[in-house]
Amino acid sequence: xxxxxxxxxxxxxxxxxxxxxxxxxxxxxxxxxxxxxxxxxxxxxxxxxxxxxxxxxxxxxxxxxxxxxxxxxxxxxxxxxxxxxxxxxxxxxxxxxxxxxxxxxxxxxxxxxxxxxxxxxxxxxxxxxxxxxxxxxxxxxxxxxxxxxxxxxxxxxxxxxxxxxxxxxxxxxxxxxxxxxxxxxxxxxxxxxxxxxxxxxxxxxxxxxxxxxxxxxxxxxxxxxxxxxxxxxxxxxxxxxxxxxxxxxxxxxxxxxxxxx
DNA sequence: TTCCATGTTCCGCA
DNA sequence: TTGCGGAACATGGA
Numbered sequence: 001x002x003x004x005x006x007x008x009x010x011x012x013x014x015x016x017x018x019x020x021x022x023x024x025x026x027x028x029x030x031x032x033x034x035x036x037x038x039x040x041x042x043x044x045x046x047x048x049x050x051x052x053x054x055x056x057x058x059x060x061x062x063x064x065x066x067x068x069x070x071x072x073x074x075x076x077x078x079x080x081x082x083x084x085x086x087x088x089x090x091x092x093x094x095x096x097x098x099x100x101x102x103x104x105x106x107x108x109x110x111x112x113x114x115x116x117x118x119x120x121x122x123x124x125x126x127x128x129x130x131x132x133x134x135x136x137x138x139x140x141x142x143x144x145x146x147x148x149x150x151x152x153x154x155x156x157x158x159x160x161x162x163x164x165x166x167x168x169x170x171x172x173x174x175x176x177x178x179x180x181x182x183x184x185x186x187x188x189x190x191x192x193x194x195x196x197x198x199x200x201x202x203x204x205x206x207x208x209x210x211x212x213x214x215x216x217x218x219x220x221x222x223x224x225x226x227x228x229x230x231x232x233x234x235x236x237x238x239x240x241x242x243x244x245x246x247x248x249x250x251x252x253x254x255x256x257x258x259x260x261x
Numbered sequence: 262t263t264c265c266a267t268g269t270t271c272c273g274c275a
Numbered sequence: 276t277t278g279c280g281g282a283a284c285a286t287g288g289a
Contacts, residue, residue, distance in 0.1 A: 003267065032285095059268080077268050078286080093286085112286050114268055155278055164269085173267050227267090250280060252266085265289085275279085 002059060002075030002115075004137055004169030005212035010081045011056045012213075014063060014106070017083040018051045021100040028117070030095045033110065035072075035118040045069055045119055046098065055123055057135050058168025062123045070123060076114030082107045132168040137209050141167070146205075147198040150190050157193065157201070158186035159249035170205075172251045173227055177208045180226050180238065185260045186246065186253045230254045 002010075026046035028039045046065065053064035061081075063071040073079070082091055087103040096108040096117055108117065120126045133149065134141045149167065153160040160166060161175040170178070179186050181204035184197060193201070212222065219227045224237050234243035236256035246253045 006267085074268085076285095077266065079268095112266090112268090112284085114284065114286095116269095153277090159278080162268095171267055230267095247280095249278080263289105266287095269284090271283085272281090273279105275277100 002077070002079050003171035003174045004056075004058060004135070005174065005209055005217040006080075007056050007059050007061050007075065007169070008137060008213045009217045010061055010075075011054050013081060013083055014051065014054045014061075017085075017104070018063075018098075018100070018106055019054070020050060020052075021102065021104065022050045023047060023098050024101045025099040027097045027099075028095070029097065030113065033095050033113055033115060033117050035116045037119050042117070042119055046071065057123065057127050058132050058164060059171070060123075060126070060130075060132075060168075062120070062126075068121055070120050072116070072118040072120045072123075072126060073108060074116040076110055076112060076116070078112040079108065079110035079115035082109065127168075131165045133164065133166045135168050136205055137169065137213075139206075143199065143202045146202045147195070150193065150198060150201070153190040155190060156186060156249055157184055157188045157190045158251075158253055160190040161205075162249075162251070169209075172253075173230070174208060174212070176230075176254050177212075177226050178205045180236070180256055180259060181208050183259055186248045186255055226254060226256075 023046050026043045028043055031039045049065035051063060052066040055062040059074060061073045084105040089105050091107050091109040093109050093111040094107050095110050098106040150160050158175050161170045182201040215222050226237060229235055229243050236243055236259060238259050241256055241258045243254050244257050
């Protein structure tokens with residue numbers, strides 16, 4: 001589920017397990033996922049590099065390779081990272097494998113291949129070129145700026161939250177979580193929200209994103225969240241009522257009609 | 262077999 | 276100009 005909280009968890013994983021490790025061997029297992037670089041070029045850029053830092057903006061992860069190069073990862077709908085302390089760890093749909101000198105291994109897996117693997121010089125430039133909006137995690141975006149951005153959109157509030165050029169990192173699942181926590185209907189017009197609505201929304205966003213990261217963004221370990229109820233017969237984690245499914249701006253939206261009337 | 266899926270991008274149409 | 280619906284991408288589970 002690679003939205004902001006998931007990618008933040010991957011960032012913490014790489015920071016906790018790969019920092020200062022030197023890559024002995026890099027293997028691209030599916031070159032069709034590479035963006036703007038060839039297999040040989042990427043593998044040789046990775047080989048011998050030491051992981052020096054990790055950054056995240058929205059749904060993008062940037063792994064510093066020392067010097068001025070960064071490995072850039074996007075996870076599409078099905079991508080994830082897994083770290084293996086021992087040699088030989090495998091996952092089902094490996095697309096990139098980094099073997100460190102101490103035989104530990106980091107695998108990028110992406111079943112549906114809708115993600116992206118790239119090599120960039122500078123995250124700031126990349127973010128600008130992609131046209132990504134500010135990242136709303138952990139106080140990176142203040143309330144008044146958030147209100148200004150959201151109010152500037154003409155469409156639904158759900159579409160606004162998911163617009164990566166407005167705010168980077170919120171996708172379909174977390175937009176639903178945030179709207180339930182704020183008690184706002186996904187089809188409400190962004191530009192028509194009151195200051196009180198915007199404040200509730202901002203605070204709900206902060207709580208949901210931080211809460212999800214604290215729980216490892218694991219749907220099986222997120223009591224009080226809507227994520228496990230995205231199904232027929234799902235019940236609202238706040239009031240116990242039935243969850244409703246709608247299509248909003250082309251995506252499936254789950255909501256509680258009672259809490260989000 | 263058909264429908265659906267956490268993302269992004271492009272096209273046509275309001 | 277903005278936004279929406281639909282399709283495409285690639286793959287697999289229900």
